[in-house]
Amino acid sequence: MTELKAPDIYAALRELTASLVQLKVDMATGQAQLKSEVDKQKTEVDKQKSEVDKQKSEVDKQKTEMDKQKTEMDKQKTEVDKQKTEMDKQKTEVEKQKTEMDKQKTEVDKLKQQQQVRQVAFSAALVTTKGQSNIGPFPTHTTLIFKHVPTNIGNAYNPNTGVFTAPVKGAYNFEWHVGALGDNSHGSAVVLVKNTENVFIAWEQQKDGFMSSSNGVMLLLEVGDIVFVRLWVGHLAYDNGNHQTTFSGFLLFPM
Structure with missing residues (x-):
């Protein structure tokens, strides 16, 4: 086994120290780069989250508008149904009046015929x-x-x-x-x-x-x-x- 002399030990220690310093620098640099990347990704995520929130807000707005339109359509449908019911009622009344008029016309024709045959x-x-x-x-x-x-x-x-x-x-x-x-x-x-x-x-x-x-x-x-x-x-x-x-x-x- 070779015995190390003092100068060699000091040189090895200096090299080791330099390596440690470089490693520490590299680690610091890597951490800084990693932190920067993480911050960048976090910023992108925040940006995407903000976009998603914006889109969600727009969707909610559109949903609210659709609900409003649906409510208006339901209201209009109710009014249409009401008008249809009224029209059906009027149609029934008209048909009733027509039936009555046809009945009266038949009666008038009958009376007219009777009047004619009496002459x-x-x-x-x-x-x-x-x-x-x-x-x-x-x-x-x-x-x-x-x-x-x-x-x-x-x-x-x-x-x-x-x-x-x-x-x-x-x-x-x-x-x-x-x-x-x-x-x-x-x-x-x-x-x-x-x-x-x-x-x-x-x-x-x-x-x-x-x-x-x-x-x-x-x-x-x-x-x-x-x-x-x-x-x-x-x-x-x-x-x-x-x-x-x-x-x-x-x-x-x-x-």
């Missing part, structure tokens, strides 16, 4: 020409069609068929007249028919010259009953522009 009256003559005409004789009973119709209130008489149809149940008055020129072989006979029933007849016969006959009756008719004048088989009916052969009727009162 029933007609008069008709056998021919429309100014000349004269003999109708018949025919081998069968024949319905007379009175084509000249100066009055037909209610249109209950049909000039195409010669038939009157009762539009309403009630009491009706009818009159019929027949004219003829006597030829010593044919009479003039016309009968009023209700549905299929012969009611009253108007009859006349003479040797020559003009002759006429008439009759009248009041009948209780149901809706749809028909009344017409029938020329009796083998008989004549005469008419001209003066209208001697006629058929008339009117509603006395409804039942």
Whole structure:
């Protein structure tokens, strides 16, 4: 083992001391750098935290605004629902009024119709020409069609068929007249028919010259009953522009 001399020991101690000093300096420098880095990172963290706080504040602000908007929307929705309820109420009232108006209109139409059917009256003559005409004789009973119709209130008489149809149940008055020129072989006979029933007849016969006959009756008719004048088989009916052969009727009162 080599023995160290004093100068060598002092040199080693100086080197060791220098190393320790350098180490201490390095440590101090490292600590300063570390502290600086830590402070820098802390500053960055504080900066980020401040940014986060700022963003959080903005989010809270936006949330508050959204809550405010939601509250306003809820308020508006409540108002809309209220208005909708009011509109539904008004719609129901309008529909109710419309139903009532339709009901009243139906009633008015019904009354109008009843009023119209209560206005029933007609008069008709056998021919429309100014000349004269003999109708018949025919081998069968024949319905007379009175084509000249100066009055037909209610249109209950049909000039195409010669038939009157009762539009309403009630009491009706009818009159019929027949004219003829006597030829010593044919009479003039016309009968009023209700549905299929012969009611009253108007009859006349003479040797020559003009002759006429008439009759009248009041009948209780149901809706749809028909009344017409029938020329009796083998008989004549005469008419001209003066209208001697006629058929008339009117509603006395409804039942």
